[in-house]
Amino acid sequence: MACQLHFHLPEMMKIQVEEHDGRLILMVEGRLAGDFVPELQRCWETARAEQPRQKILVDLKSVTCVDRAGRYLLQMMYGKGVGFLRAGLAVQDILEQIMGQPECKH
Numbered sequence: 681m682a683c684q685l686h687f688h689l690p691e692m693m694k695i696q697v698e699e700h701d702g703r704l705i706l707m708v709e710g711r712l713a714g715d716f717v718p719e720l721q722r723c724w725e726t727a728r729a730e731q732p733r734q735k736i737l738v739d740l741k742s743v744t745c746v747d748r749a750g751r752y753l754l755q756m757m758y759g760k761g762v763g764f765l766r767a768g769l770a771v772q773d774i775l776e777q778i779m780g781q782p783e784c785k786h
Contacts, residue, residue, distance in 0.1 A: 692716055695723050703735045705765070709742035712750035721753055724762070741766035746774055754778055 693710035
């Protein structure tokens with residue numbers, strides 16, 4: 681099933697859902713913060729309900745900001761088996777903390 685959904689919230693966050701090689705990829709752009717966090721959660725839960733056997737990945741390359749609520753959602757998603765793709769340096773640091781990977785080795 682080809683899935684091409686677009687959730688666009690004016691100048692703050694955009695979520696695009698695509699299917700590639702049997703995986704659903706949620707491509708997030710903008711701020712994962714405030715009132716926009718529930719939008720990603722809703723999109724993820726909808727994708728999970730509609731395609732329960734497919735692996736879900738979240739592409740965070742274009743995310744510019746993650747607040748505490750966004751971080752909590754990413755942590756919850758990771759706990760439910762969601763994988764993460766590409767992320768900028770600030771978001772990568774958050775993901776490393778969520779996934780329990782060391783930031784640096786001295």
